[in-house]
């Protein structure tokens with residue numbers, strides 16, 4: 664498998680979350696009501712899977728190794744854009760976290776804001792994923808030998824293996840205040 668394989672498989676699951684988020688935004692627009700459980704599930708997925716697990720592997724492993732390669736100016740520019748997009752995505756998610764809190768407290772105007780922010784999140788991710796799948800990943804693989812890609816895959820698996828432990832350690836720490 665090429666090193667981009669697991670990342671592209673993760674993109675497919677992220678896209679399914681985006682479809683669910685779009686449905687949730689639509690439901691809010693139609694009924695004025697947000698489903699707090701669905702919002703919690705979407706945000707947990709975004710934090711743990713899309714950002715920490717998926718963007719984590721891209722930033723800490725793929726981009727790290729590519730930064731040591733003689734990337735063309737175009738590829739360098741696209742990699743810088745992708746890094747910046749991860750930061751922009753986190754800002755949308757922070758806004759969603761805040762609006763979810765206000766929704767929990769019963770603020771009426773929070774529901775339509777959730778719809779707007781969910782829509783912003785899906786728009787952002789769909790474009791970002793397309794840029795990686797269609798533009799950056801094919802170019803990036805050309806800088807990595809087969810051996811380097813196999814080593815990267817091994818590092819990806821190790822990164823994933825640790826994630827479930829980190830996630831539930833954080834859950835227990837939150838429960839213990």
Ligand SMILES: [Fe+2]
Nearest residue numbers: 718721745795
């Ligand atoms: Fe990314």
Ligand SMILES: [Fe+2]
Nearest residue numbers: 670721792795
């Ligand atoms: Fe990605």
